[in-house]
Amino acid sequence: MPFADAATLLAPLAPWFDAVRRPMPWRAGDLDAPHPDPYAVLVSEIMLQQTQVATVIPYFLRWMGRFPDAASLAAGTEDEIHGLWAGLGYYRRARSLQGAARAIAEGGFPRTLEGLLDLPGLGPYTAAAVAAQAFQLPTPALDGNAFRVAARVLALEDDPRRHAGALRDWLAPALAAHGPSRLTQAVMELGATVCTPAPRCASCPLQGACAARVLGIQDRIPPAQPRTKVTEVEIHLAAIASGPGWLLRPPGAKGLLAGLWSWPSAGAVPAFQGAAEPAAAYGIEGREPAGWIQVYSHRRETVRPIVARVASEAAPPGMEWVRADRLSDLPMGRRDQRLRDAVDAPGAPLTAAGLNALREILAGS
Numbered sequence: 365m366p367f368a369d370a371a372t373l374l375a376p377l378a379p380w381f382d383a384v385r386r387p388m389p390w391r392a393g394d395l396d397a398p399h400p401d402p403y404a405v406l407v408s409e410i411m412l413q414q415t416q417v418a419t420v421i422p423y424f425l426r427w428m429g430r431f432p433d434a435a436s437l438a439a440g441t442e443d444e445i446h447g448l449w450a451g452l453g454y455y456r457r458a459r460s461l462q463g464a465a466r467a468i469a470e471g472g473f474p475r476t477l478e479g480l481l482d483l484p485g486l487g488p489y490t491a492a493a494v495a496a497q498a499f500q501l502p503t504p505a506l507d508g509n510a511f512r513v514a515a516r517v518l519a520l521e522d523d524p525r526r527h528a529g530a531l532r533d534w535l536a537p538a539l540a541a542h543g544p545s546r547l548t549q550a551v552m553e554l555g556a557t558v559c560t561p562a563p564r565c566a567s568c569p570l571q572g573a574c575a576a577r578v579l580g581i582q583d584r585i586p587p588a589q590p591r592t593k594v595t596e597v598e599i600h601l602a603a604i605a606s607g608p609g610w611l612l613r614p615p616g617a618k619g620l621l622a623g624l625w626s627w628p629s630a631g632a633v634p635a636f637q638g639a640a641e642p643a644a645a646y647g648i649e650g651r652e653p654a655g656w657i658q659v660y661s662h663r664r665e666t667v668r669p670i671v672a673r674v675a676s677e678a679a680p681p682g683m684e685w686v687r688a689d690r691l692s693d694l695p696m697g698r699r700d701q702r703l704r705d706a707v708d709a710p711g712a713p714l715t716a717a718g719l720n721a722l723r724e725i726l727a728g729s
């Protein structure tokens with residue numbers, strides 16, 4: 365089905381955005397010129413991935429105070445970066461941002477969509493959003509908000525992500541006509557404040573042109589996504605001390621834990637059959653502070669923490685002993701930070717299941 369002309373359909377968005385836009389520390393004053401600081405746009409877009417504007421603003425200001433340009437970020441230490449990012453979540457984004465800064469410090473800021481896509485951590489949405497806002501390129505940036513707005517304006521009743529290519533082709537002339545930076549931000553703003561999942565059509569500048577509104581089907585567009593299956597797991601997470609150090613897993617290069625230290629863990633296993641064995645027989649003293657539920661997008665972990673001290677021994681494979689005075693500076697994910705905060709907390713006596721988990725960890729299995 366051919367889509368109605370986007371430049372005409374979306375024309376009311378441009379003056380609406382000029383009237384309602386809120387000042388943000390990364391927003392340029394002149395929406396018709398290239399942005400004076402493309403690095404600031406890049407930082408804001410990476411921070412805004414999965415995080416609300418109000419949360420991002422103080423982090424952005426602190427970050428730009430310490431790392432005002434790509435060269436300073438390229439030379440930043442892991443500890444500084446972690447300290448400034450702690451609390452924003454998804455720490456991988458900070459490492460990607462530093463990777464992008466290093467590429468920029470070495471080769472200059474890419475000024476094409478293809479060049480931006482080559483930077484670490486930039487997917488199609490972020491690269492297009494930076495290209496449009498920093499360089500005024502008519503590259504449509506489609507995130508969840510933009511897909512929702514486009515799907516409703518065009519009354520697309522199936523998953524709009526299936527039409528990503530066609531929607532980009534449809535939007536590009538509207539960006540060229542009304543200003544790539546202005547229209548990109550206008551669509552984002554409309555999706556964030558008016559065309560929200562429960563839309564406020566009476567306040568919408570597109571209400572006269574929106575096909576879903578005309579048909580009265582806006583509430584069912586886009587269709588609800590099937591719920592993702594959440595895996596339930598139970599783990600023992602162990603802070604094990606020996607002599608002056610703690611036993612930890614160093615950061616992996618890739619994956620969810622890239623750049624983050626973690627405590628060793630073992631899946632919850634049944635306690636030994638028969639009589640409980642005394643921990644002291646293994647040179648182990650330990651306690652079990654209060655546990656908690658750690659929720660991730662696809663996983664719910666029941667965390668059973670253990671704090672233990674063992675007689676000195678070689679670190680199991682994939683782990684190392686880290687001096688206690690370094691512990692507070694290590695970058696860690698939220699779950700592991702929580703145990704770090706509890707290493708001095710009181711706890712119940714070590715259970716047979718906890719002892720079993722410690723032995724499993726120390727045996728490297």
Ligand code: SF4
Pocket residue numbers: 513516517558559560563564565566568569570571572574575576577582
């Ligand atoms: S009229 Fe309603 S459904 Fe259509 S774009 Fe505006 S807020 Fe969204």
